[in-house]
Amino acid sequence: MSPHVRRPTYPLAHATRHKPRRLPLVLRFAKGAIHSIIVIPVLLHSLFTVLVVYLDRYVAGSVGLPATIIPSLSIVVGLMLVFRNGTSYDRFWTGRNCLTTIGTSVRNLARGFLVSARGKGEGSKLTEEEKQDTEKIVRVLVAILYAIKHNLRAEFNIPPASLASYPPSSRPSTSRRPSFDGEGNGIHTAKAEYISLLPDGLMGYEDQGLSLPLQLTILVESYIRRGFERGWFHGPQASQMTVQINSLVDAYGKMETIRTTPIPVAHMIHQKQVLLLFNCVLPFAIVDDYGWWSVPIVAIVAFTLYGIEGIGVQLEDPFGYDKNDIKMDGIIEDTRQELMVLLDEWRAKADGRSEGLGGMFD
Known part of the structure; x- marks a missing residue:
């Protein structure tokens, strides 16, 4: 077997990396690198340095500045980038x-539901309604x-939004239909599995401001009441x-805060301007000492x-989807x-077809 073939292991087969690197990271310029978003400013500063060196050598005489200006600016640049x-x-x-908190809460709830869902008397079985209720939840x-x-990726209306905002004459069918994101673009990939997990007939209300995660937690808490x-x-x-549900909602709220609270625009503007100022002043500070070598130095x-x-x-x-x-x-x-493996084994046990994970659900 080739040493570069991905060898999946379980559990956590999809979340962890198993493929050996073909190249050292120092030689990587594509996947996971940020070169594509910085190539233009690096190129522009290099061209500006070429202009400065040309003026210094052939046109205006010395255009250099004292090199002592660089340490003062570099301190500010360093502090802003660190922050x-x-x-x-x-x-x-x-x-x-x-x-992780959300995943742990989901695991704990699923474990508790599957272990506790059982018939009322000794040797009795769950009714079909109870089995369907537990499997659904x-x-x-x-x-x-x-x-x-x-x-968190701003992909809304999966499943379709509620029909309350549509005039009666133009209401679409409540059957499963292609979902749409905030831009109105169809989202057809990687959604079938998600939609198959939702209860039949569920209608979202995201167009009215109700997030689907909160709507689904209400179904879970209703199941807890029925189980009690x-x-x-x-x-x-x-x-x-x-x-556990409260912890899940709290963690989701923190993720929403990260998603909807960007870095203050004043900080981003000033940081961009300081970076531009530093890299524009640098050629003038080193041109007298390094000449044409200033171009690669500024580029670096x-x-x-x-x-x-x-x-x-x-x-x-x-x-998002970035590397x-x-x-x-x-x-x-x-x-x-x-969870699907646990659910399959629980279903087999509930139907009397197996012991379910070696008797785990006894």
Whole structure:
């Protein structure tokens, strides 16, 4: 087997990296790199340096400035870049921890639901309605993960929004139809699995301001109430399950805060201007000492500084599709697969077809 073939392992097969690197990271200029977003400013500063050197050597005589100006500016540039990158990585790390909190809550709730859902008497079985209710709510738990992911990516109206905003004569069918994002573009890929997890007939109300994750947590809490009435959960257990839902909603709220609260525009404007000022002053400070060597020196400095700033831009909103974003698709897929295995084994046990994970659901 080739050493570069991806070898999946379970669990966490989709969220962790198993493919060996073909090239050292120092030689990588495409996947995961930020070169594409900094090439234009680096090129422009290099061309500006060529102009400065040309003027210094052939036109205006010496146009150099005292080199002592550079340390003063470099301190300001360094402090601003450290602040920007530190703030952006904190947003990335907080978002990842919140996703872990949500996944943990979903796991805990699914575990409690499947273990506690059982017949009332010794040896009795669940009714068909109770089995369908439990299976539906475990699927809803997985659907919450997808709903959170899509909401953080501004992919709304999956499933279709409520019909309240449509005139009666123009209301669309309530059957499954292609969903749309905030730009009106059809979203047809990677949504079928998500839609299949939602209860039949569920209608979203995102067009009226109700987020689908919150709507789905209401279904979960309603199931907890029904389980308490059926005698599946005692009071403290039902209370702890409600705490898990509260933790899930709280973590989602923190992720929404990251998504909807960008770095203040005043900071971004000033940082861009300081970077531009520093890289424009630098050629004048080194042209007398380095001549044409100033061009590659300025290019390297601009590459370094704009690269650091570009990393901060990428990490600022960590919920998208970029290589450097949180691997939400893989993490959620791992959780879905994990819970689907538990649900299949629980269903087999409830139907009397097996012992269910070696008697785990006894």
